[in-house]
Amino acid sequence: MTNFFRILAAVGGLAMFIYGMKTLSTGLEKTAGGFMEKVLAKVSGNILTSILFGAIVTAAVQSSTATTVIVIGLVNAGLLKLRGAVGIIMGANIGTTMTAQITRLAGGSGDSNNFSTTVSAVLAIAGILFIMIAKKNKYKTIGEILIGVSILFAGINTMKSNLEPILKGSEAVRSLFGLLQNPVLGILVGIVVTICTQSSAAAVIILQTISSGSGGAVLFASAFPIIMGTNIGTCATPLLSSLKSSKNAKRAALLHFYFNLIGTILFLIVIYTVQATVGWSFWDKEFTQGDIANFHTIFNVIVTAIFIPFAGVLEKLACITVPDKPDEEEDVFSKEDLLDERFLVTPNVAIAQTREAVVQMGIYARKNFEAACMMFDKYDSREIEKINEREELLDRLEDRVGQYLIKLNDCKLNEDEGRMVTTLFHLISEFERIGDYSVNLCETASVLYEEEAHFSERANHELMVVHGAIAEIIGLAIEATKTMDMNVLTEIEPLEEVVDRLVEELKAVHIDRSKNGQCPIEVGIHFLDILTNVERISDHCSNIAIYLISTKKQYETLKKHEYLDELHKHGPETYEKKLKEYSAKYSLETLA
Known part of the structure; x- marks a missing residue:
């Protein structure tokens, strides 16, 4: 029964984390006041510039899904060309990894954990003061952002403190993550968790929390397929958002999907080929919170670097999947x-x-x-x-x-x-x-x-x-x-x-x-x-x-x-x- 209440509290912590992330993202978007969309809409055909803007905007709003949906909207409205969307989507994958890097601060032990708890409390107090005292909406929005960060950290701490007694030394957890060394299962888990939480960053942070509390049950071999699965799962919302949009908006959503899918397949081939021939020294070693955050970043940076010369290929693939319609059909397209x-x-x-x-x-x-x-x-x-x-x-x-x-x-x-x-x-x-x-x-x-x-x-x-x-x-x-x-x-x-x-x-x-x-x-x-x-x-x-x-x-x-x-x-x-x-x-x- 004790474990039941701990699991319930951990789920509550997850809910707090997701709500905090949503509050933070919404507040940042409101603060941007349209600047984000204006910047993205003016991105030139330079792929490196597009990637940089995509990464910065996503790191700012803490959501690659939000950035991709914005890109789809801009493409649909004719404010952004499809070629410009390729780089922004690539950059969004890099920008979203910053969430895991930041929240690892909340996942330590001892002084680190006390520090994150203190920061969470201070941010909550400051946020409440802004909301209650400020008269202008922009200051109230700053308060919402601070509250969002506070709830986010509090949620992580709640998950960690309640899961650690259950996970530490648990053979069931070790057996489960042993099964997840199967790349297909690992990727599927990453996809499902990401779709359920509507955030790849949230899925990665859940994995970080489990790693922190399980006492070494999470190994590299079982963690990296889950991380790559989160990249595919994050495509679900943009794909759904594009269903009733123009052909170019559908193509933008497919660019996102193909980029993540092909990148995942290539990475899997390389990792398992090296493991089968030479072997990775860290294959069966514990994958800590920091390791998970670093791998998430490195994976997305490398995949983006690989695809820079092939951005045009991605665009053509999306255009083949959603071909042009005859002129007479296109004229009937209802706005x-x-x-x-x-x-x-x-x-x-x-x-x-x-x-x-x-x-x-x-x-x-x-x-x-x-x-x-x-x-x-x-x-x-x-x-x-x-x-x-x-x-x-x-x-x-x-x-x-x-x-x-x-x-x-x-x-x-x-x-x-x-x-x-x-x-x-x-x-x-x-x-x-x-x-x-x-x-x-x-x-x-x-x-x-x-x-x-x-x-x-x-x-x-x-x-x-x-x-x-x-x-x-x-x-x-x-x-x-x-x-x-x-x-x-x-x-x-x-x-x-x-x-x-x-x-x-x-x-x-x-x-x-x-x-x-x-x-x-x-x-x-x-x-x-x-x-x-x-x-x-x-x-x-x-x-x-x-x-x-x-x-x-x-x-x-x-x-x-x-x-x-x-x-x-x-x-x-x-x-x-x-x-x-x-x-x-x-x-x-x-x-x-």
């Missing part, structure tokens, strides 16, 4: 798939995914606008059906993205994340309205076709000018949503002003034509309807710029006049220059 609820645990990734879905809404809206404009020149009922299908997709995306943003808003967000979520709420409405006005244009084209009515050649040329301006301003709104680039944002308002002037000029010109009998009144009404719709589309693009600038500049709200002031502050000469450029580009004088 709803980006909105996987598994990403909600990492708000920055979820926001990046949502933003990509909003960008896709803009792309669909622009396609509908361009297709609607074509209907005035050459009416096609099949194209009308496609426009209506895209409009239905836009409506569905608006609903789906809105629901996802509500769930995202319920997560713990920092100020920047909360501001971006609010902006995305506005943007989905703006792009959906652009789609609605494009459908209105379609309906006007249909009426003209049914009535067998036509605009004059001059009126058609005028519409081509204004349609070109609207297509460009929608493109700028999409690009601004994707990049948040201030240079792009500052181009929208000058073009919107040009559109307003152009519409007013065209209204006046067309009214004169109608008065002079050059255009039937019925047809003239449709012409004015078109101008009203395109002007409103331009206004919605301007609204998008206002929301994005408000977010970028961290304003609570931004009124129209404040928006114009901000543009002039950014560079009045730039605004005037762009105004002149667009005025010349979309001038009716070119039609004279």
Whole structure:
């Protein structure tokens, strides 16, 4: 019965450890405030740079799984190329070994054990003070990080103190680890424990704790297959996260899996070949906590070094497994798939995914606008059906993205994340309205076709000018949503002003034509309807710029006049220059 309670306490210690690790990881991610994703997204094609960033980020958040899921999200959102993902994933495997190196401090005996207990207590006190006294969220988050580290160390100490009396000198434990010298069994155990704990680092630390308390039962021959199994087990979560993602996101998850699987197989072949021919002097010797941590690090560093020249091979293997689809199938790919609820645990990734879905809404809206404009020149009922299908997709995306943003808003967000979520709420409405006005244009084209009515050649040329301006301003709104680039944002308002002037000029010109009998009144009404719709589309693009600038500049709200002031502050000469450029580009004088 005593052993039963000790085992129960040890399991409680494991729960404390996992919770502490989760609290620490979450706190570090919140503190990063999106910096982590921004850095990863900017990693170049240099494999060594990618590996370095992957290792640093993973060591910072204490989770290779979190890093890999972030990478999948960035690849899925088109913010990171697959080649860049290879190096980051390799680096993540190195970074995750730092956890075992750090926590070995908690696993000693005597003074070392007392030191870790004291550190745990001090961190807990400091963390509680930060949480209770601090008013700003960033300081409360620091408190969460300290509490996480404290609980993590306390969990390790609890596991060790309760397992040691049970494991020390136990023949059953020796027999069990004797069986685990079978590499297949050892690897399977590593995989299963990692999947259950959702962390390869946690699985390695459990092995360290057993080694510390068993009094020499854990040997090199039985420990190293378990360690290698943990590397394969850690692929489970990223693979699951990629199931509903784009083909490149699936490839990124498979890169992670193939890298760990092939690395494990190669290492097994080398280790057992040397053992069979020369023999390892430490094969049957005790594998201590420090040995386990060191082997975990050395194994991942060597495998990464081996694969550096073959990064392209890994990429090709993933591409062969998930081949390209024909263009027509790829065009049907729904951006709803980006909105996987598994990403909600990492708000920055979820926001990046949502933003990509909003960008896709803009792309669909622009396609509908361009297709609607074509209907005035050459009416096609099949194209009308496609426009209506895209409009239905836009409506569905608006609903789906809105629901996802509500769930995202319920997560713990920092100020920047909360501001971006609010902006995305506005943007989905703006792009959906652009789609609605494009459908209105379609309906006007249909009426003209049914009535067998036509605009004059001059009126058609005028519409081509204004349609070109609207297509460009929608493109700028999409690009601004994707990049948040201030240079792009500052181009929208000058073009919107040009559109307003152009519409007013065209209204006046067309009214004169109608008065002079050059255009039937019925047809003239449709012409004015078109101008009203395109002007409103331009206004919605301007609204998008206002929301994005408000977010970028961290304003609570931004009124129209404040928006114009901000543009002039950014560079009045730039605004005037762009105004002149667009005025010349979309001038009716070119039609004279």
